[in-house]
Structures are given as structure tokens and as C-alpha cells.
Amino acid sequence: MSSTRSNRSSSLVALVDGNNFYVSCERLFDPRLETRPVIVMSNNDGMVISRSQEVKALGIKMGAPMHHIRDVIKKHRIATLSSNYGLYGDLSQRMMAVVGQFGPVQEIYSIDESFLDLSDMQGRDLVGHAQEIRQRVRQWVGIPTCVGIASTKTLAKLANHVAKKRPEFEGVCDFTRMNEPDLVELLGGFAARDVWGVGRQSDARLKELGIRTARDLLLADSAAISTRFGVVMERTISELRGIGCQPLEAVAPDKKQILSSRSFGRATSDVEELAESVTMHVSTAAEKMRRQDSACSTLQVFLKTNPFKPELPQHHPTATVRLGAPTDDSLKMVSAAVRAVRGLYRPGYKYHKTGVILIDLQPKKVQQLDLFADAPALVSAGTTARERLMHTLDSVNRRSGRGTMRFASEGVDHRWRMKREKVSPAYTTQWEELPVARA
DNA sequence: TCTGGGGTCCTAGGACCC
DNA sequence: TCTGGGGTCCTAGGACCC
Numbered sequence: 001m002s003s004t005r006s007n008r009s010s011s012l013v014a015l016v017d018g019n020n021f022y023v024s025c026e027r028l029f030d031p032r033l034e035t036r037p038v039i040v041m042s043n044n045d046g047m048v049i050s051r052s053q054e055v056k057a058l059g060i061k062m063g064a065p066m067h068h069i070r071d072v073i074k075k076h077r078i079a080t081l082s083s084n085y086g087l088y089g090d091l092s093q094r095m096m097a098v099v100g101q102f103g104p105v106q107e108i109y110s111i112d113e114s115f116l117d118l119s120d121m122q123g124r125d126l127v128g129h130a131q132e133i134r135q136r137v138r139q140w141v142g143i144p145t146c147v148g149i150a151s152t153k154t155l156a157k158l159a160n161h162v163a164k165k166r167p168e169f170e171g172v173c174d175f176t177r178m179n180e181p182d183l184v185e186l187l188g189g190f191a192a193r194d195v196w197g198v199g200r201q202s203d204a205r206l207k208e209l210g211i212r213t214a215r216d217l218l219l220a221d222s223a224a225i226s227t228r229f230g231v232v233m234e235r236t237i238s239e240l241r242g243i244g245c246q247p248l249e250a251v252a253p254d255k256k257q258i259l260s261s262r263s264f265g266r267a268t269s270d271v272e273e274l275a276e277s278v279t280m281h282v283s284t285a286a287e288k289m290r291r292q293d294s295a296c297s298t299l300q301v302f303l304k305t306n307p308f309k310p311e312l313p314q315h316h317p318t319a320t321v322r323l324g325a326p327t328d329d330s331l332k333m334v335s336a337a338v339r340a341v342r343g344l345y346r347p348g349y350k351y352h353k354t355g356v357i358l359i360d361l362q363p364k365k366v367q368q369l370d371l372f373a374d375a376p377a378l379v380s381a382g383t384t385a386r387e388r389l390m391h392t393l394d395s396v397n398r399r400s401g402r403g404t405m406r407f408a409s410e411g412v413d414h415r416w417r418m419k420r421e422k423v424s425p426a427y428t429t430q431w432e433e434l435p436v437a438r439a
Numbered sequence: 440t441c442t443g444g445g446g447t448c449c450t451a452g453g454a455c456c457c
Numbered sequence: 458t459c460t461g462g463g464g465t466c467c468t469a470g471g472a473c474c475c
Contacts, residue, residue: 041443043443043444044441044442044443045441046441046443047441047442047443049443049475063443064442065441065442066441067440067441067442068441068442083443109474109475110474110475111475112475196474197472197473197474199472199473199474200472200473201471201472201473202472202473230449230450230472231449232448232449232473255445256446256447257445257447258446259444259446260444260445261443261444261445262443262444263442263444266440306442307442308441320468418443
């Protein structure tokens with residue numbers, strides 16, 4: 001054991017994470033929420049995706065279906081809000097910009113978390129530095145955060161978790177300040193499930209081997225774990241021991257696939273409505289794809305009935321659609337996808353979700369040509385009329401809001417659109433909805 | 440009435456080739 | 458009588474993350 005963390009001094013990683021991020025965003029613009037327990041709900045107001053401290057204390061779990069907790073909500077006067085991703089995304093960008101000033105390399109890991117490389121601060125006051133980050137984000141953006149510091153990403157995640165759970169750390173936990181026996185003992189107080197990369201399934205199987213805590217996992221026989229659980233879990237153990245297996249990625253790599261899907265507010269058996277929703281998903285996904293300058297030659301379309309209603313007949317077909325030469329042309333993709341919907345559709349089922357996945361993504365410049373195509377689709381000099389149209393479409397929608405310019409086959413009625421009954425205003429991204437300060 | 444959406448990586452198994 | 462072995466590619470599915 002003495003050698004397991006001997007090289008930990010070589011790198012320093014901080015994880016900065018927003019506390020109850022969506023709830024914090026909502027509270028920032030509606031101070032009345034400060035004194036109430038608050039829940040932010042998923043799309044369609046279906047389940048819990050962010051909870052204030054008070055809600056966590058009441059034992060309401062992440063992911064709980066809203067209709068299971070109706071009574072608790074009423075009893076404790078919990079405020080429930082539809083999710084407002086425009087708001088969260090905007091505040092996220094501000095938070096990331098502030099955090100990024102505190103280290104030479106930042107990896108934005110999710111909407112509310114980023115890693116910072118602090119390796120060049122060896123021997124300096126890291127806790128003080130981290131407190132400064134927290135204070136500035138709080139002051140400039142308004143979001144409370146916690147910071148975990150350690151020699152690897154996995155340990156930094158765990159340190160962050162400790163900082164959140166143990167008030168005595170005052171929001172910052174630095175594992176590199178602790179000596180090894182103390183750290184191992186501390187980890188004995190946290191479940192294996194709290195470790196990044198240990199999910200529900202692995203946790204159950206680890207328990208069968210007597211591995212219950214983060215400490216147990218750190219001390220486990222990694223060769224034996226590797227055969228039973230695979231290389232991913234083996235890497236997790238290495239990271240717990242201070243051996244970095246996951247470098248920081250400052251530049252987000254291009255997406256390898258892009259998915260757009262959504263449950264309906266109300267199930268439908270109407271093939272035209274299914275086609276409308278799929279048209280919308282294709283155009284959303286294609287716009288994202290063009291933003292990263294990629295093209296694709298294959299897409300998948302799927303329909304799903306509601307799996308939570310086993311008493312109804314179930315149908316969840318998928319179609320894989322080949323497009324020929326790689327393309328980023330929404331029109332081409334829409335017509336192929338809609339054809340696929342008509343092929344997949346069976347009358348008599350209540351569909352409650354559709355989706356489109358663009359797979360096979362590749363940079364536009366280096367694409368393979370279709371051997372049988374009449375003419376190269378995208379390599380022609382300059383831009384084609386179709387490309388200019390896509391460009392116009394994207395810039396209009398960027399400037400004036402999604403859906404300003406769209407395909408006729410997306411329909412206008414949208415009786416299937418999702419439910420968002422309690423959404424807060426777009427405080428930071430729409431002029432008409434800016435908060436007003438009163439004297 | 441009522442259970443999200445968007446990703447990544449890994450593995451197993453089948454088809455096919457030499 | 459004997460019934461291989463190694464490699465690639467593709468797909469589906471599982472597990473994990475937030």
C-alpha cells in the first residue's frame with residue numbers, strides 16, 4: 001500500500017461543482033424561493049431532477065416520479081418548477097468563464113462541473129485558492145459551489161463529494177493535504193457507490209465481494225476486479241490510488257453521435273404527428289451537427305410506446321437509414337427519416353416518444369465519397385445553393401430563436417408537444433423577460 | 440393523468456475473409 | 458480420418474455519467 005499513492009504529487013486537479021445547480025439558478029432570480037423547499041422537474045414535468053437541501057432532507061430521491069410524491073409536496077409546500085434550460089445554460093457559461101480564470105487548463109465536464117489543472121500550484125495554498133473561486137463565482141454569478149482537490153479526476157470528484165457532505169470542510173476538500181492513513185480512513189466513511197464510475201449494477205456486484213466503501217474499493221485486488229468488471233473499473237481503482245488514467249481535456253472533442261428525442265405531453269396514434277415530431281428532431285440534430293462542421297451517412301429513427309404502461313401493447317421499433325454519401329443537408333435527412341417513420345408505424349399503438357440519432361459523424365472535409373453518387377455531394381468548389389440555404393436557416397434560428405424558420409412538415413399544431421406548465425421566465429436571454437429591479 | 444434527455448465507452452456475437 | 462485460427466467490421470445491448 002505504501003507505494004500506491006507515491007506519485008500523487010505530480011498532478012493536481014480541482015473539481016468545481018455548482019450546488020443543487022438548477023435550483024440555485026431559479027432561486028437567483030426569485031428570492032421568494034430562498035425560504036421554501038424547491039424541486040426542478042424534468043421535461044414534461046415528469047420527475048425530479050434537482051432538489052434544494054430541504055427537499056433532500058425530506059428524503060425525496062433524484063428521479064422520483066412527480067405523481068408518487070404529490071402528498072409530500074403539498075404537505076411541505078414544496079415549490080415545483082419546470083426546467084428552464086435556456087436559463088441554466090446561460091448561467092453555466094458565466095460560471096465556467098469565471099472558474100476558467102483560476103487555472104491554465106479547464107475541462108468543462110457538464111452543465112455545472114468543470115475540472116481545473118492546478119499542477120503548477122504545487123506547494124501553494126490550494127484551499128485558499130479554492131475559497132477564492134467559490135467566493136468569486138458566488139459574487140459574480142450568484143451560484144454557490146463546492147471544490148474538491150486531489151491528484152486524479154476520480155479522487156477530485158470524491159473530494160468534492162466530501163466537501164458537500166461534511167460542513168466542517170466549508171465547501172473545499174483537499175485530499176492532497178491529508179496523509180495517507182487519514183485519507184483511507186475518511187474514504188471508509190463513504191459508500192463505494194459514491195465513487196465516480198460505480199453505478200447501481202456494479203455496486204450490487206461489489207457488495208457480493210464484500211466491497212462496500214470507497215476504502216474497500218481502493219484496497220481491492222485490482223487484477224481480480226479487472227477480470228470480473230472490466231478495464232473501466234480497474235482504471236477507477238488506479239485513479240483512487242492516485243494514478244491518473246484520465247487526462248484533462250481542455251478542448252471538447254467533436255460529438256460522435258447526436259441525438260434528439262422527446263416524450264410527448266400526450267401519447268398519439270397519428271402517423272402524421274409522429275412524422276412532424278421526427279422532422280423536428282432531424283432539424284434540431286442536423287443544426288447541431290452543422291455547428292461542429294460534421295456530416296453523417298447514417299441515421300436512426302425510433303418510436304416508443306410508454307414502457308410504464310405495461311397493460312398497453314408495446315412497440316419500440318428502430319430503423320437504420322443509409323443516406324449514401326455523407327451529408328449535412330436537413331432536407332435530405334428529413335425526407336429519409338419521414339419515410340422511415342411511415343415504415344415503422346403500426347396502427348393501434350399509443351406512441352409516447354420519438355427520436356433521431358445521427359451516427360457515423362465525420363468531419364465534412366475528409367469524408368468518403370459515395371462510389372455510386374452522380375457527383376460529389378459536398379466537395380464541389382465553393383458552396384452549393386443547398387448549403388447556403390442551410391446556412392441561412394441556422395443563422396436565422398440562432399438570431400431569432402429556434403423554430404423561427406422551419407420545415408412545413410414540422411407542422412404548426414403540435415398537440416403532442418411537451419408539458420412545461422411551471423416554467424420560469426428567460427431572465428437572462430430574452431429582453432422581454434429581464435428581471436426588473438425595484439427601489 | 441402521471442416516470443427526461445443527451446452522451447460515452449466497452450463487450451459479445453455474428454458475418455465474412457484469408 | 459481429420460472439422461482451424463486469426464483478423465476485421467458491424468450491431469446490439471449494457472453500464473455509466475450528469
